[in-house]
Amino acid sequence: MHGDPRYPSPRRLRRATAFAIDWLLHIGVAIGVSAVCEAFPELTPWSFAAAVSSWIAVSFVHRTVLQSVFHTTAGKALCGLCILKSDGSWPRFGFLTKWWVIGAFSTVLVAFSGAGGDSDEEDDWFPPVVRLRDVRRLHVT
Template sequence: MVIGPEFAVGPVVRLGGTELSLSPVVAVVGWAAASVIDRVVVQAIFHTTVGKAVFGLCVVRPEDGSHPGFWRLLAVWLVDLYLAVAVPLALIGIDAPGPDRVQDYFLPAVRRADLPVRYRLPAE
């Protein structure tokens, strides 16, 4: 309702739905904003995304088991976004350059209970 070009409550009340339309630009920008907030901002603060929190998981840096910082999480998000475009292009034969060390951009998720005490949140 809110992202339609003309905000109106009437179509929702009538349940017709024909007056509602989705602006693709607003949808993509909204998805990107929600994704960055969850995968970068929330994860930098709480060391987990909303989905991982449901299962008691958190992300760690593979080299030392500590939690990644904001800039590392942002780099991971940007590489994931890039790969969403590069992989389909590679499947149709268009070669796109990628990062030198791909393993730096795939962070493992582990159970919070398995973390050393020094990496746990104070409430745990």
């Protein structure tokens, strides 16, 4: 939806801020779970595994289940953004799950390869994120 006149507002800074908020939420839960494990000697050996598992679980539920219901994550909501499919409809659980898996796989690939993709267009790498007020203005529900 880059350049789409229906969604005229710039989104890059909002999107980056929303991502940072969501990432901090996910990692915050993981750190909390790790701290709880560290507080109990019998759970201390499981601290790292519990942190990673909880981060993955929170990320998945937040970015797929909750986003399929509310059309936004906590970070996007705080930044006034929502997610749409390229046809302008609300994404469903399956669509969001596909993008969550792609994002997880891409993160691992980029981490190990040290390189990004060939495209500079953000919409080539992510589903469209637009301002919620632009969607409401168009009466998309």
